Amino acid sequence: MIAEIIATGDEIRTGALVDSNSAYIADRLEALGIDVLRHDTIGDNIDLLSALFQEVGGRADIAVVTGGLGPTIDDLTTEAAARAADVQLALDEVALQDILRFFEKRHRTMTDSNRKQAMLPVASQRIDNPVGTAPGFSMRIGGCVFFCLPGVPPEMKRMLSESVLPKCRKLLGRTREASCIQTISTFGLPESTTGERLEGFGDRFPDIKLGLRAKFPEIQIRLYGRHVDEETLSNHMREAADWVREKIGHRVFSSEGEPMAAVIGRLLGDRQATLAVAESCTGGLISHWLTNVAGSSGYFLLGAVTYANTSKMSVLGVSTETLDRYGAVHEHTVREMADGVRRRSGATYGIATSGIAGPDGGTPDKPVGTVCIGISTPEGSEGSRFFFPFGKRQMNKQMFAMSALDLLRRKLMAADT
């Protein structure tokens, strides 16, 4: 069964608004085992809309349309669908009552333009909108069942899951396949090398499609599996994931698509350990990532963003001598920073970053992209230096922050063995 998705509206066509509805719908349809072939975005133009509906009606089994059901003259989806199927509009009494009730509940008066929203194509089926004024509808155009929904995300999502997906399940009937997506997150290998290491995957696992996705600074390996038998699929997925992990080795940091900070949180939690961070060039990003994880207050004791050397001294206790002798970006300095933040906070582990995120501040010796990372543990401390050639300040911050967390991750894992 093949589906297409259509987003309508000038604000999406002109790029004033990013369309996140189509991705949401695609993900839900794919999870049901329906192949999404194509998405289209088109503006508020009745001729183009009805032509597109006919085009898709000749190609797909199912189409989900968002937008254009509102009360204004720009809202043309209903009229375009009627025109594409060559039917008239008629007042839907139930829809009208629903809209009236919506306004009554809010002590507002219904306008004539809202009445327009109760006009639906003849022979269409109303899709109730429990959270807004615009009802949706489903109808056949060509060989395809169209589901027309509002563009407001919470309304669309609710109507999709309560009405559209159950109908799709029925349409699928016995042909339904089990499907499954798994995300394996990696850091530290370029996309091309990752791809090369995974060569031969397709021959080995014919039911499973492999996709690489650069989600800077991670590379995610996505496995898309589909099979008539759920248990076979789950076995194949497990084998495929094992094979991938073997090929990529310690560069895999999560087999469930978790963020690095969540992995660190779990590792610290398992060890009943705590963490403190001293950030210079990463400027708070490591702390921000760590605290995005719910429950991080259980192990994250202190983040010190010490841009100024005076702060490195007063908060972390880095010595004037070290700063004078080695400068702020140096293995020795980050070691003292990591030791300092660990001591100050009483945490089990301390990590520290100092580097040149750019665009200014580079020297021939320490060009933009240089970072020193310090780790302080109960067993001792160390500092290392890396160079990342990305140029852009915000990319450098992300690369530096991720490298520091990944070093800590490997340190925590090594401590087990």
Place this chain on the structure above:
Amino acid sequence: MIAEIIATGDEIRTGALVDSNSAYIADRLEALGIDVLRHDTIGDNIDLLSALFQEVGGRADIAVVTGGLGPTIDDLTTEAAARAADVQLALDEVALQDILRFFEKRHRTMTDSNRKQAMLPVASQRIDNPVGTAPGFSMRIGGCVFFCLPGVPPEMKRMLSESVLPKCRKLLGRTREASCIQTISTFGLPESTTGERLEGFGDRFPDIKLGLRAKFPEIQIRLYGRHVDEETLSNHMREAADWVREKIGHRVFSSEGEPMAAVIGRLLGDRQATLAVAESCTGGLISHWLTNVAGSSGYFLLGAVTYANTSKMSVLGVSTETLDRYGAVHEHTVREMADGVRRRSGATYGIATSGIAGPDGGTPDKPVGTVCIGISTPEGSEGSRFFFPFGKRQMNKQMFAMSALDLLRRKLMAADT
């Protein structure tokens, strides 16, 4: 002149990734005065890709394609374009040298799969990629000039503005209208209220289209102007922006679409003042935003992410008595935190946050979404309490961080008068 936009890739087709490239490209093309007709999204399938290229080649004057130029076997755009135009691929020596240099600079070895990226359709023109390995290319398919770019947003954006848009300007030739986009950034009003305050804009400024865009936690007001005469346009834009600013008042924080942290940086710089930040619930996000601005090391002295009460005491000097009596989330406590971080760093201003970002930790008295914000200045310090009903941890962090910076912004501006 009519343009279409094509996003390729299974991760977009299946909804694993939201395509923000197409909106970005549409916005830039529309700003040039090019009508974007339609966007299409399609997966990594050579037959469907080349058929779509032919379809668009018969409909549009310009097409911008993103994705599918990487080194792996999934990357099919180049081959599909060659097939659609019925030409062969040939090695582009300059592209190969660029890729080699890219790897040399990073002390890495080029792989065979990267060599594939230097194969371009015969009779295409290379588009240099200054930030990655995949060169783009432009070529004619049917009556349409195709620009094929990588899907990685920073690479796409750079190549679009440096190569594609200048070529589009040339193609436009004399038919070009002057066009202009201005972004006015606001914080603190809901989107619906912002819209209501701007009612009547269309009648007053008929050449200028108004768009609202929720870029959480900001609301951006976008003005899209187009006119045959550049000077008239620029006058109308100025009048329209003045009118908007008057309607929205102090909720406008930038008339050039700058991030809040850049506005704060400018205000501090103008006053030769410095800043330190103590963050509890915002967890480093304020520091991260501030340090995203190049040159922030000139005024940002210290960020202290003091999740643990012990850190609030040891780094910021908050008294045990205050914590015992008022708790961590309280006007008194954030005042002491702001005073403490200011004193510790020697900065002119100190700000502090403490609140409940969720999902846990709420009480009837202080539900999730409660935040206290402290500001310490040379004239004294104060603490205030706010409540935001967003529920989600990451949204709360952003709302809290933005509120703290906005309070500081208004304090800095008020100090002038």
